[in-house]
Amino acid sequence: xxxxxxxxxxxxxxxxxxxxxxxxxxxxxxxxxxxxxxxxxxxxxxxxxxxxxxxxxxxxxxxxxxxxxxxxxxxxxxxxxxxxxxxxxxxxxxxxxxxxxxxxxxxxxxxxxxxxxxxxxxxxxxxxxxxxxxxxxxxxxxxxxxxxxxxxxxxxxxxxxxxxxxxxxxxxxxxxxxxxxxxxxxxxxxxxxxxxxxxxxxxxxxxxxxxxxxxxxxxxxxxxxxxxxxxxxxxxxxxxxxxxxxxxxxxxxxxxxxxxxxxxxxxxxxxxxxxxxxxxxxxxxxxxxxxxxxxxxxxxxxxxxxxxxxxxxxxxxxxxxxxxxxxxxxxxxxxxxxxxxxxxxxxxxxxxxxxxxxxxxxxxxxxxxxxxxxxxxxxxxxxxxxxxxxxxxxxxxxxxxxxxxxxxxxxxxxxxxxxxxxxxxxxxxxxxxxxxxxxxxxxxxxxxxxxxxxxxxxxxxxxxxxxxxxxxxxxxxxxxxxxxxxxxxxxxxxxxxxxxxxxxxxxxxxxxxxxxxxxxxxxxxxxxxxxxxxxxxxxxxxxxx
Ligand code: 16G
Ligand code: MG
Numbered sequence: 046x047x048x049x050x051x052x053x054x055x056x057x058x059x060x061x062x063x064x065x066x067x068x069x070x071x072x073x074x075x076x077x078x079x080x081x082x083x084x085x086x087x088x089x090x091x092x093x094x095x096x097x098x099x100x101x102x103x104x105x106x107x108x109x110x111x112x113x114x115x116x117x118x119x120x121x122x123x124x125x126x127x128x129x130x131x132x133x134x135x136x137x138x139x140x141x142x143x144x145x146x147x148x149x150x151x152x153x154x155x156x157x158x159x160x161x162x163x164x165x166x167x168x169x170x171x172x173x174x175x176x177x178x179x180x181x182x183x184x185x186x187x188x189x190x191x192x193x194x195x196x197x198x199x200x201x202x203x204x205x206x207x208x209x210x211x212x213x214x215x216x217x218x219x220x221x222x223x224x225x226x227x228x229x230x231x232x233x234x235x236x237x238x239x240x241x242x243x244x245x246x247x248x249x250x251x252x253x254x255x256x257x258x259x260x261x262x263x264x265x266x267x268x269x270x271x272x273x274x275x276x277x278x279x280x281x282x283x284x285x286x287x288x289x290x291x292x293x294x295x296x297x298x299x300x301x302x303x304x305x306x307x308x309x310x311x312x313x314x315x316x317x318x319x320x321x322x323x324x325x326x327x328x329x330x331x332x333x334x335x336x337x338x339x340x341x342x343x344x345x346x347x348x349x350x351x352x353x354x355x356x357x358x359x360x361x362x363x364x365x366x367x368x369x370x371x372x373x374x375x376x377x378x379x380x381x382x383x384x385x386x387x388x389x390x391x392x393x394x395x396x397x398x399x400x401x402x403x404x405x406x407x408x409x410x411x412x413x414x415x416x417x418x419x420x421x422x423x424x425x426x427x428x429x430x431x432x433x434x435x436x437x438x439x440x441x442x443x444x445x446x447x448x449x450x451x452x453x454x455x456x457x458x459x460x461x462x463x464x465x466x467x468x469x470x471x472x473x474x475x476x477x478x479x480x481x482x483x484x485x486x487x488x489x490x491x492x493x494x495x496x497x498x499x500x501x502x503x504x505x506x507x508x509x510x511x512x513x514x515x516x517x518x519x520x521x522x523x524x525x526x527x528x529x530x531x532x533x534x535x536x537x538x539x540x541x542x543x544x545x546x547x548x549x550x551x552x553x554x555x556x557x558x559x560x561x562x563x564x565x566x567x568x569x570x571x572x573x574x575x576x577x578x579x580x581x582x583x584x585x586x587x588x589x590x
Contacts, residue, residue: 049164049195050150053091056193060087060186062146070138072399072548073129076110076119079179086183088141089120090170090190091153096134097168097196099160100125104168105213106191107206108184109175109325112260112299115292118179120187121206123171127214127222127464129401168196171216171225173209175263175325176287201227205263205326207467214464227270235274237459238473242278244453245480252485253280255476256319258308260297261290264326264468271469279476284311298323298330298420298468303500306340307332318479318486322468328420329468331475333486341490345416346373346381348475351489352424353391353414355478356457360412362450363437367411367430370394372403375518375543376418376500379558384493395516399548400466421466426458434458453481496539498558499569499589505553505580508546517545529575537564542572553580566590 062084068075075085089106097104105123113119122130122138130138137156144152157164170191174180184200191198201209208230215225223233242248259265265286272281285296285308293300296308298321313319313334320331331343353371360367370392371385377395385393392410396402400421407413411430416422426434437443437451460477462470479489505511512522520527526544534540542557553576557569566589573586 047164049193052193052195053153054150056189057084057087057146057149060084060189062144064145067143068139070135070142073111074119074121075138075142076113076117076549078116079110079118079177079183082118082120082179082183083186085142086120086186087190087193088149089122089138090187090192090196091194092134092138092141092156092190093122093170093187094168094191094194094196095153095156095160095162096122096124096130097170098164098166099162101166102169103171103213103216105171105173105209106184106187107173107209107325108180108187109206109263110177111206111325111327112293112297112323114294115177116179118177118183120183123210123213125213125217127210128404129465132401168194169216170196170198171201171209171212172198173201173204173206173212175206176203176261176266177292203263203266205267205467205469207327207462207465207470208267210464211462211467231271231274234460234462234470234473235271237456238477239276239278240456241453241460241477242480244449245477245483248480250280252480253278254317255279255281255472256311256313256317257281257283257472258285258296258301258311258319258321259283259287260308260322260324261285261287261292261294262297262322262324262326264322264324267326268322268469268472278480279473282312284308293324297321298328301332302330302342302344302419305342307334316487320472323420326468327466329471330420331486333490335487341487343486343490344378345418345420345422346378346495347489347492348420348471349373349414349416349422350381350385350389350492351475351478353385354389354492355482356412356414356424356454357389357391359450359454359457363434363447363454365433365437365454367433368392369412369414370407370410372396372406372413372415374398374403374417375516375545376556378418378495378498379539379541380493380496388493395518397517398545404465416466420468423463423466423471424457424461425463431458496558496560497562497565498556499562499565501555501569501573501586502547502550502552503555503573503576503581503586504583505551505576506582507580508551508553510580511544511546511553511576513543513545518543520544523579526575526579530572533568533571533575537568540564540568542568544572544576563590
């Protein structure tokens, strides 16, 4: 046995797998109660090291469970260009995670053989973690895995998930994307923000004011680090900064989106522009309450609309013939899709749920704006688009309007984290767009009116009994379910409904929208009854009213 494998064997006994425990690399990595994760972390350290040898590039490992409760944790692997781990390797991750202790070396050698990995190749890993109390020891377990296989590591400590994605991309592009340091990240984003807001110099302090809910997580710590760099062009009050409240409890983007109400722990006045991050700061939603005390949510669909409108107008002003598209999922509110296709006249694509699907679809366009309704999203610029924009921004013999548009596009490229959705970067872009357009949060909200909607979940014995097609908008099996949904939908006006198995929980999710809230609620309930009858366990779902 080589020394490398001996070290793995020795070290792995310090991170033993509970016999019989089976976990899946889900939509966004492993995620479960932190107590079950020590062996997973060690093994993901091993796998990331193999991935680094295979790709001859730096790989990232992020320890976080995002919007889950404090007692959970998880791990996501980051591929060389800052994307999420490629699908075949998700399979390897699941295999390696579930192999019993005595088979670990065999399972690892199997991957080495299948992927023809040269074990004498150097490996480099970047590791980051969120603020959970379990994260420090779990990230140490990752590092133990890396070192057992002789990999080199850089531990970034506390960072947001998108910051770690950014570091990996910077490293593997040899600095072309930016400096692989926190200072590099902040400088790039903040300089771009100041460039953009130069075009909006007459704003009052009121217009510059933003309430930020940091979900008591890493995002709160990191957004605080940019405050002074923004030169008062953005004046933030940061709530739920982790100094007293618990991570994600009654706060954060997921809570606000699902509950459709403001987080606790925030001091907001009517009309104040507010936003919430999730627990690892890769999601953001905006909201405000009006003078009647009514809550208004501006979710990922509204964000995608604002950003794509801004970009499309700039491309026209700059006279650039670049193909722009918006990528959504089945959860996108029907009004947003309608507005984008019919009023904005941009291409809209629908993909399956999960960031990697949206990301890949967005890569097919010159400018691909992608957002999930839950607030995860970013913008991707093709190489071709970036070159065209840079050339135009440098050109001398062009008129002022074209020049201005080209410079704005250039700063927009710099403010965006193209590797993955990023709450801090998205926030700065949204704030800059509102400033440049002189738009209030109410005006942004009124671009289109959301259709009332409802999401429910149905407990099932095995979520795999539901199989879908057409980007999860239609059911293929069990037989008869789609027909039953169609019949129910036909009873309502402006209605739509779909069901899909969750990728993260053992449930089937039900979505319905219709002309009124009551109708959306009724339709969602009726559809969940059909799902329950065909595949459900336990009690029948109760009506909402
Ligand atoms: C994960 C995904 C998120 C998706 C959600 C759906 C990433 C980084 N995160 O959190 O994009 O919306 O799963 O969960 O891909 P579900 O399958 O349980 O509905
Ligand atoms: Mg997250």
